[in-house]
Amino acid sequence: MHPEIGTGKTPENLIPVHIMGTRYMVPPSLPIMAAMEYAGYRLLRGCGCRRGLRRACGTAYRIHGDPQLFSGLACQTVVQSGMYLAQIPFFPARRASYDLTKLEPSAVALFGAYPQLLRCLGCGACTKACPQDIDVRAYMAAGMKGDIQRMADLSFDCIMCGLCAARCPAEEAQYNIALLARRLTGRYLVPRSAHLEERLEEIRRGDFDADLAELKSLSKQELTARYSAREIEPEDRLGSRED
Amino acid sequence: MSGYPTAMQASISRVEATRGRRLRETFPAVSLEERQQVLDDFHPDYIEENMRPVRVGVSKGQRMPLELADVLEGRPHIGANFDLTASAGSTDVVIIGGGGAGAAAALLAQEHGARVTLVTKLRFGDANTMMAQGGIQAADRPEDSPAIHYLDVVGGGHFTNDPDLVEALVKDAPLIVAWLESLGVMFDKQADGTMVERHGGGTSRMRMHSARDYTGAEIMRTLRDEVRNREADITVVEFSPAVELVLDESGCAVGAVVVNLETNAYSFLGASAVVLATGGGGRLHYQGFPTTNHYGATADGVVLAYRVGAPLGYLESMQYHPTGAAFPEQIVGLLVTEKVRSLGAQPVNKLGEQFVYPLEPRDVEAAAFIRECQERDKGILTSSGQRGVWLDSPMVEAIHGQGTIQRNLPAMVRQFDRFGIDIAQEPILVYPTLHYQNGGIRTRPDGSTAVPGLFLAGEISGGVHGHNRLMGNSLREITVFGRRAGRSAAV
Numbered sequence: 114m115h116p117e118i119g120t121g122k123t124p125e126n127l128i129p130v131h132i133m134g135t136r137y138m139v140p141p142s143l144p145i146m147a148a149m150e151y152a153g154y155r156l157l158r159g160c161g162c163r164r165g166l167r168r169a170c171g172t173a174y175r176i177h178g179d180p181q182l183f184s185g186l187a188c189q190t191v192v193q194s195g196m197y198l199a200q201i202p203f204f205p206a207r208r209a210s211y212d213l214t215k216l217e218p219s220a221v222a223l224f225g226a227y228p229q230l231l232r233c234l235g236c237g238a239c240t241k242a243c244p245q246d247i248d249v250r251a252y253m254a255a256g257m258k259g260d261i262q263r264m265a266d267l268s269f270d271c272i273m274c275g276l277c278a279a280r281c282p283a284e285e286a287q288y289n290i291a292l293l294a295r296r297l298t299g300r301y302l303v304p305r306s307a308h309l310e311e312r313l314e315e316i317r318r319g320d321f322d323a324d325l326a327e328l329k330s331l332s333k334q335e336l337t338a339r340y341s342a343r344e345i346e347p348e349d350r351l352g353s354r355e356d
Numbered sequence: 357m358s359g360y361p362t363a364m365q366a367s368i369s370r371v372e373a374t375r376g377r378r379l380r381e382t383f384p385a386v387s388l389e390e391r392q393q394v395l396d397d398f399h400p401d402y403i404e405e406n407m408r409p410v411r412v413g414v415s416k417g418q419r420m421p422l423e424l425a426d427v428l429e430g431r432p433h434i435g436a437n438f439d440l441t442a443s444a445g446s447t448d449v450v451i452i453g454g455g456g457a458g459a460a461a462a463l464l465a466q467e468h469g470a471r472v473t474l475v476t477k478l479r480f481g482d483a484n485t486m487m488a489q490g491g492i493q494a495a496d497r498p499e500d501s502p503a504i505h506y507l508d509v510v511g512g513g514h515f516t517n518d519p520d521l522v523e524a525l526v527k528d529a530p531l532i533v534a535w536l537e538s539l540g541v542m543f544d545k546q547a548d549g550t551m552v553e554r555h556g557g558g559t560s561r562m563r564m565h566s567a568r569d570y571t572g573a574e575i576m577r578t579l580r581d582e583v584r585n586r587e588a589d590i591t592v593v594e595f596s597p598a599v600e601l602v603l604d605e606s607g608c609a610v611g612a613v614v615v616n617l618e619t620n621a622y623s624f625l626g627a628s629a630v631v632l633a634t635g636g637g638g639r640l641h642y643q644g645f646p647t648t649n650h651y652g653a654t655a656d657g658v659v660l661a662y663r664v665g666a667p668l669g670y671l672e673s674m675q676y677h678p679t680g681a682a683f684p685e686q687i688v689g690l691l692v693t694e695k696v697r698s699l700g701a702q703p704v705n706k707l708g709e710q711f712v713y714p715l716e717p718r719d720v721e722a723a724a725f726i727r728e729c730q731e732r733d734k735g736i737l738t739s740s741g742q743r744g745v746w747l748d749s750p751m752v753e754a755i756h757g758q759g760t761i762q763r764n765l766p767a768m769v770r771q772f773d774r775f776g777i778d779i780a781q782e783p784i785l786v787y788p789t790l791h792y793q794n795g796g797i798r799t800r801p802d803g804s805t806a807v808p809g810l811f812l813a814g815e816i817s818g819g820v821h822g823h824n825r826l827m828g829n830s831l832r833e834i835t836v837f838g839r840r841a842g843r844s845a846a847v
């Protein structure tokens with residue numbers, strides 16, 4: 114069992130939920146995934162990072178007395194009394210195979226790989242289902258207009274959970290189309306970096322080989338001295354990045 | 357309403373009372389000697405009773421956490437009489453592990469003419485790679501160079517790194533940024549194409565590339581998509597962990613035994629070379645620490661390789677990220693990004709006092725948090741018995757203006773908001789969490805190991821980071837050595 118929950122204490126106010134049809138009593142504060150573990154499930158499919166970063170834990174649910182079908186990520190959505198849960202860890206949406214090097218960054222590439230893109234009804238069911246708060250309908254609309262870069266930009270936070278496709282009446286594979294748009298953008302549409310190209314040339318010429326060979330030959334003491342004497346480039350207003 | 361219980365709110369008031377003064381003064385960084393002192397006394401790697409030497413195998417006598425020594429000495433899943441004719445087929449290169457290192461290896465092996473089978477324990481991409489948010493290092497600005505990057509890496513690693521591996525890492529780094537771009541990875545850039553690059557703990561130049569807050573996910577989903585595009589040559593088998601490597605009479609690796617998690621059937625997958633890319637072991641919860649790692653990170657590959665005779669290295673050092681969530685209980689261990697500190701939030705104790713420079717190297721920062729909670733007893737105790745110190749996140753808004761937190765850390769805001777905590781208004785309780793396996797199986801720059809036919813790449817390996825990895829160098833490592841291992845295995 115997940116160590117974060119295994120404290121041995123029994124919370125007082127357990128609530129009823131139905132997991133894959135069976136009723137269990139679980140603590141009300143837990144995310145769905147932890148509640149399933151609490152109920153004794155050994156998670157195999159449908160679990161992953163626990164941070165809402167992966168698409169491994171898509172879950173569909175209904176609440177007792179409410180006709181609506183909801184969806185969310187099991188690691189992020191907190192249980193509610195009377196929830197009926199079904200996990201959809203895998204959604205078999207269509208994925209096209211392509212050779213990125215042979216495509217052109219135009220609408221033709223998108224429609225060629227995913228002709229059904231044009232069938233989108235603009236109903237917005239996908240946007241409502243997205244646990245990342247992405248306006249899926251809007252990126253689909255950008256795709257239909259052939260605005261690849263906008264589709265890439267709007268869909269960037271997609272974790273490919275498949276919940277949008279699960280709710281789509283037009284059987285779109287939104288997240289796969291968006292992935293193609295992002296790859297076309299990264300490869301063809303954003304401007305190249307002059308400083309990177311220059312560095313590649315310098316490395317090819319062997320410009321750094323002597324410096325590196327020298328560093329590799331230094332004793333720990335000499336390295337320590339060099340390290341302590343390093344000049345630290347001042348930070349700009351963007352600050353640093355981590356993890 | 358605050359999501360913190362009343363007992364903790366009293367301490368929060370003290371944090372608020374000192375905030376004004378702390379906005380003007382920051383606790384100074386300590387000398388190299390003082391760093392060593394706090395490490396010796398408080399870092400988990402130095403707690404003798406929680407470590408022991410492994411008693412069997414080529415690296416007999418190496419010190420490591422008890423839990424890891426136990427699994428290295430554990431009984432195998434299958435017996436010596438296992439029937440190798442229960443075959444799952446054969447291929448040129450079998451790759452074990454579907455994270456970033458495995459995907460990069462698959463692509464390069466395929467490009468060098470090999471038929472590839474990639475087996476993975478959960479789903480393809482269910483991996484630590486997917487969770488990396490911060491960034492990836494490469495020295496590609498004129499102010500920077502691979503040599504300066506080299507110095508940062510070995511200084512961060514306490515000068516114990518394998519020099520050949522570091523050289524490969526820093527020299528390949530810019531090439532791999534270009535490779536990832538050619539596959540369609542969208543790095544953060546300015547309008548003219550200049551990369552947006554920042555500092556990270558231990559960097560002397562700004563060289564941290566990023567893809568918004570999804571750097572690892574962007575790399576992983578792109579590599580995975582490309583692997584899927586090559587399905588004619590690369591077969592991916594999910595929910596099928598490897599449980600043993602197989603050597604031929606001459607001691608060459610010739611495949612692996614895998615188990616199908618759905619049917620529990622064991623079978624042998626034959627190959628002319630094997631690439632191990634199974635990642636780290638945070639889920640072994642060394643010394644009872646919580647972890648940031650994904651569910652499948654249980655050091656499997658280290659055990660598999662060790663059982664066929666590959667030497668270990670650097671496993672006495674694990675990386676504890678100083679800021680794991682310590683409250684509420686449901687998210688204990690989850691990563692609170694270092695960005696919170698780099699944007700200006702200070703760690704403070706229950707009295708609202710600073711006690712450490714906010715951006716010491718990770719091991720030093722983590723040890724200082726533990727000292728504050730243990731020796732000095734100035735930590736905050738939660739109702740579930742977890743200790744922690746405050747990370748004063750509201751300072752970020754005071755320094756950079758209202759809305760900065762929502763703009764820069766939307767995922768974190770969402771995470772805590774679910775529990776009624778507004779991190780723009782209230783501090784975050786943090787405690788070190790098990791984050792990264794610095795060591796692993798010894799490897800060479802071409803990804804080869806002491807066992808012929810066995811190659812490896814990624815967090816499973818040991819040497820490139822010495823005793824301490826700097827952030828942004830592991831996404832770098834998995835792509836550099838994933839490519840190298842894949843190529844070596846194919847040729």
Ligand SMILES: Cc1cc2nc3c(=O)[nH]c(=O)nc-3n(C[C@H](O)[C@H](O)[C@H](O)COP(=O)(O)OP(=O)(O)OC[C@H]3O[C@@H](n4cnc5c(N)ncnc54)[C@H](O)[C@@H]3O)c2cc1C
Nearest residue numbers: 356453455457477483484485490491598635814815828831
């Ligand atoms: C929360 C978090 C944030 C991070 N942030 C950063 C960052 O900003 N920058 C950075 O550089 N690094 C970061 N890291 C570290 C970095 O993400 C990892 O070190 C790196 O991605 C590891 O890649 P890998 O391919 O070696 O392993 P993984 O990506 O973990 O992949 C290993 C794969 O092997 C599979 N596997 C395991 N056992 C078996 C088996 N027996 N058989 C078959 N398959 C198996 C697993 O299921 C998994 O798919 C972070 C890590 C975490 C956890």
Ligand code: SF4
Nearest residue numbers: 233234236237239281
């Ligand atoms: S659910 Fe389907 S049809 Fe409706 S807007 Fe989204 S993609 Fe279009």
Ligand code: SF4
Nearest residue numbers: 243271272274275277
């Ligand atoms: S766009 Fe679709 S696949 Fe992507 S996160 Fe949203 S619901 Fe999931």
